[in-house]
Amino acid sequence: MNWILNNVSTITDATWAHVWLALPAIVLSFVVAIPVAWFASRFRRSRFTLLLVAGLIYAIPSLPLFIVLPLILGTSVRSLVNVVAALGLYGVALMVRYAADALDAVSTDALLAATAMGYGPLRRFFGVQLPLAGPALLAGLRVVAVSTVSLVPVSALLGVNSLGMLLTDGFQRGILAEVASGIGATVVVAVAVDLGLVGLGRLLMPWERAAARRDARRTTVEDEQAVAA
Amino acid sequence: MIEFRNVSKSYDDGTLAVSDLSLIAASHEITVLVGSSGCGKTTLLRMVNRLVTPTSGQVLIDDVDVADRNPVELRRSIGYVMQNSGLLPHRTTVDNIATVPVLQGTPAREARQRAVDLMETVGLDPSMARRYPWQLSGGQQQRVGVARGLAADPNILLMDEPFGAVDPIVRADLQRELLRIQGELGKTILFVTHDIAEAITLGDKIVIVATGGRIAQQGTPEEIMADPADDFVTSFLGLDEARALHVSGRLVVDPTGRPVGRLA
Numbered sequence: 001m002n003w004i005l006n007n008v009s010t011i012t013d014a015t016w017a018h019v020w021l022a023l024p025a026i027v028l029s030f031v032v033a034i035p036v037a038w039f040a041s042r043f044r045r046s047r048f049t050l051l052l053v054a055g056l057i058y059a060i061p062s063l064p065l066f067i068v069l070p071l072i073l074g075t076s077v078r079s080l081v082n083v084v085a086a087l088g089l090y091g092v093a094l095m096v097r098y099a100a101d102a103l104d105a106v107s108t109d110a111l112l113a114a115t116a117m118g119y120g121p122l123r124r125f126f127g128v129q130l131p132l133a134g135p136a137l138l139a140g141l142r143v144v145a146v147s148t149v150s151l152v153p154v155s156a157l158l159g160v161n162s163l164g165m166l167l168t169d170g171f172q173r174g175i176l177a178e179v180a181s182g183i184g185a186t187v188v189v190a191v192a193v194d195l196g197l198v199g200l201g202r203l204l205m206p207w208e209r210a211a212a213r214r215d216a217r218r219t220t221v222e223d224e225q226a227v228a229a
Numbered sequence: 230m231i232e233f234r235n236v237s238k239s240y241d242d243g244t245l246a247v248s249d250l251s252l253i254a255a256s257h258e259i260t261v262l263v264g265s266s267g268c269g270k271t272t273l274l275r276m277v278n279r280l281v282t283p284t285s286g287q288v289l290i291d292d293v294d295v296a297d298r299n300p301v302e303l304r305r306s307i308g309y310v311m312q313n314s315g316l317l318p319h320r321t322t323v324d325n326i327a328t329v330p331v332l333q334g335t336p337a338r339e340a341r342q343r344a345v346d347l348m349e350t351v352g353l354d355p356s357m358a359r360r361y362p363w364q365l366s367g368g369q370q371q372r373v374g375v376a377r378g379l380a381a382d383p384n385i386l387l388m389d390e391p392f393g394a395v396d397p398i399v400r401a402d403l404q405r406e407l408l409r410i411q412g413e414l415g416k417t418i419l420f421v422t423h424d425i426a427e428a429i430t431l432g433d434k435i436v437i438v439a440t441g442g443r444i445a446q447q448g449t450p451e452e453i454m455a456d457p458a459d460d461f462v463t464s465f466l467g468l469d470e471a472r473a474l475h476v477s478g479r480l481v482v483d484p485t486g487r488p489v490g491r492l493a
């Protein structure tokens with residue numbers, strides 16, 4: 001406990017550093033995965049290959065990737081760009097499948113209606129398909145976000161500051177409180193990011209909020225009926 | 230005026246949906262395409278707004294081949310109402326109705342105001358304006374669908390079994406409203422249904438389509454009922470001997486003696 005009280009600023013700094021590695025990587029994952037997923041869902045024959053490649057990327061061990069990626073990007077191993085790019089790559093690999101499924105699952109009736117009313121392809125994508133895929137995209141992005149937050153600490157092995165530093169340092173020096181606070185703070189960051197995404201989803205998808213209330217009500221009514229029966 | 234000139238459509242899998250069909254739908258009239266499921270009605274309707282491209286032949290609107298028009302512009306100029314309303318689930322009633330005007334560049338405020346007016350035209354309570362489609366009944370959704378089709382004030386309205394999924398009482402209601410609206414607006418309406426009773430109620434002209442997208446007979450409801458062209462039409466109209474009705478007292482009964490109606 002003493003260690004924690006004496007090192008509050010170290011923990012806060014590491015937490016912020018952690019957040020600032022995770023957030024750009026999460027945003028990057030989403031922004032890159034959407035066009036790839038669009039391509040996979042639009043050109044059905046490319047789907048299998050794209051998802052296969054995504055699966056292979058996800059299977060690359062993380063530490064070697066952190067070390068090899070700078071050779072491709074021309075950055076230094078410890079550069080934040082390198083870390084964000086590596087995290088983003090995993091994020092994209094994970095997100096592409098969720099996003100392709102989400103876009104595919106949008107009701108063909110709604111898409112047909114949009115086309116029939118005179119939506120051009122681009123407008124239809126951003127105005128109809130993307131928002132309607134929203135809930136499924138959000139579900140995928142939440143998985144990606146938590147996975148990214150818990151992958152960040154690996155970068156500590158390269159000497160990049162994040163909550164991972166508390167783990168490596170704590171292990172080396174045998175300070176249990178430091179390790180525990182590293183783990184605890186990572187969990188807090190993951191939960192906070194997840195809640196943030198859920199909040200963002202509510203804000204951007206008001207029609208879903210109403211539908212969720214309906215579903216909740218319906219379930220309660222059904223439960224009550226089940227109990228009564 | 231909508232003219233189909235020797236149109237055929239065979240889909241990629243080889244299905245011949247429409248074969249060499251010619252037809253004229255007059256302006257300011259309701260032309261009903263009626264036929265059993267799978268006979269090519271939807272295919273025909275979608276040729277008009279270029280959702281389907283004919284394999285051969287042409288579709289002309291006021292003597293202009295639709296193939297020569299920009300598909301997006303063309304679609305914005307034609308109202309389209311489909312079964313299960315096809316409303317956008319993430320838009321409220323007013324925003325659904327305002328969709329096409331907004332696409333055409335009408336300021337959102339103005340388009341919404343007009344949408345509220347249109348709600349009244351189709352008999353929707355203004356309190357529905359802010360609801361999402363799932364918060365409406367099937368009949369109300371179809372009314373929104375009709376209002377949306379009318380929103381850009383198109384000359385042509387394509388309606389694909391718009392009342393097919395609602396119960397008979399609501400359907401009769403919607404049919405009455407459509408006739409009232411048509412009396413005021415005089416659109417050129419191409420209406421698809423598999424329900425011959427609906428065709429007779431709504432059609433200025435009825436086109437009976439047989440499987441394979443072939444016209445079995447066309448004419449006014451009176452002409453067709455009075456003089457069915459062949460056995461297929463007779464049976465489709467329910468006029469064949471096996472279904473002939475008789476009067477028994479004040480009841481109308483079918484050949485097995487079941488009551489199906491009452492004399493006025």
Ligand SMILES: Nc1ncnc2c1ncn2[C@@H]1O[C@H](COP(=O)(O)OP(=O)(O)O)[C@@H](O)[C@H]1O
Pocket residue numbers: 240241242244245246264265266267268269270271272273
């Ligand atoms: N996209 C498509 N691909 C292949 N066959 C189709 C397609 N759309 C319709 N069909 C076939 O074409 C025929 C006519 O369909 P449709 O025009 O939808 O008939 P209707 O509206 O009268 O029920 C049917 O046999 C249907 O299965």
Ligand SMILES: [Mg+2]
Pocket residue numbers: 267270271272389
């Ligand atoms: Mg159909």
